[in-house]
Amino acid sequence: xxxxxxxxxRVICKSGTSVKIECRSLDFQATTMxxxxxxxxxxxMLMATSNEGSKATYEQGVEKDKFLINHASLTLSTLTxxxxxxxxxxxxxxxxxxxxxxxxxxYFGPGTRLTVL
Amino acid sequence: AQSVTQPDIHxxxxxxxxxxxRCNYSYGATPYLFWYVQSPGQGLQLLLKYFSGDTxxxxxxxxxxxxxxSQSSFNxxxxxxHWSDAAEYFCGMNYGGSQGNxxxxxxxxxxxxx
Numbered sequence: 001x002x003x004x005x006x007x008x009x010r011v012i013c014k015s016g017t018s019v020k021i022e023c024r025s026l027d028f029q030a031t032t033m034x035x036x037x038x039x040x041x042x043x044x045m046l047m048a049t050s051n052e053g054s055k056a057t058y059e060q061g062v063e064k065d066k067f068l069i070n071h072a073s074l075t076l077s078t079l080t081x082x083x084x085x086x087x088x089x090x091x092x093x094x095x096x097x098x099x100x101x102x103x104x105x106x107y108f109g110p111g112t113r114l115t116v117l
Numbered sequence: 118a119q120s121v122t123q124p125d126i127h128x129x130x131x132x133x134x135x136x137x138x139r140c141n142y143s144y145g146a147t148p149y150l151f152w153y154v155q156s157p158g159q160g161l162q163l164l165l166k167y168f169s170g171d172t173x174x175x176x177x178x179x180x181x182x183x184x185x186x187s188q189s190s191f192n193x194x195x196x197x198x199h200w201s202d203a204a205e206y207f208c209g210m211n212y213g214g215s216q217g218n219x220x221x222x223x224x225x226x227x228x229x230x231x
Contacts, residue, residue, distance in 0.1 A: 034219075043221045043222065093161065110160040
């Protein structure tokens with residue numbers, strides 16, 4: 001149980017294009033989903049917190065117009081990197097916090113490697 | 118301010134040897150504590166967690182961790198390391214924020230010698 005998927009696992013795009021990454025909780029409902037960014041050999045940096053049906057809360061320094069987050073249902077959140085540039089290349093990981101029972105534990109997706117040319 | 122510190126950036130142990138990865142936290146009360154493992158190019162897998170109660174918690178893959186309030190520590194241990202344990206290990210803390218946000222340490226990379 002507590003499986004989180006991400007799609008795609010890897011994406012390469014040209015500078016200026018937009019990329020959408022999906023995060024799904026497969027066997028539980030998630031009140032809250034989190035989006036992290038991880039640079040090589042570094043820890044995870046929380047970008048934003050999204051709650052189903054409401055606007056995401058962004059961490060300081062994260063551009064909300066660049067990293068659009070939509071949490072349309074209790075099992076799906078999407079991160080769209082708009083007008084991507086090479087400096088946006090990174091490993092993006094989502095996590096989901098269960099609605100009940102395991103509400104204080106985050107379960108992580110496998111990550112998405114974004115490369116912007 | 119709340120923080121999590123993993124003092125060791127990289128540890129190398131021989132296969133079959135015991136392992137201890139250190140984690141210290143800074144918080145005024147008892148936080149929720151977690152250990153996650155990350156293999157290269159992968160997401161994070163939950164190894165174990167501590168919320169309350171017994172301070173020695175058992176996790177998956179033969180790992181355990183002990184919460185020591187007096188030392189503000191939550192060290193991860195394994196009595197006999199396997200080559201497949203080579204990975205990056207992250208200690209995390211949920212200090213009770215309304216959203217359940219996690220703060221992570223910088224990670225400890227574990228290498229295993231044959």
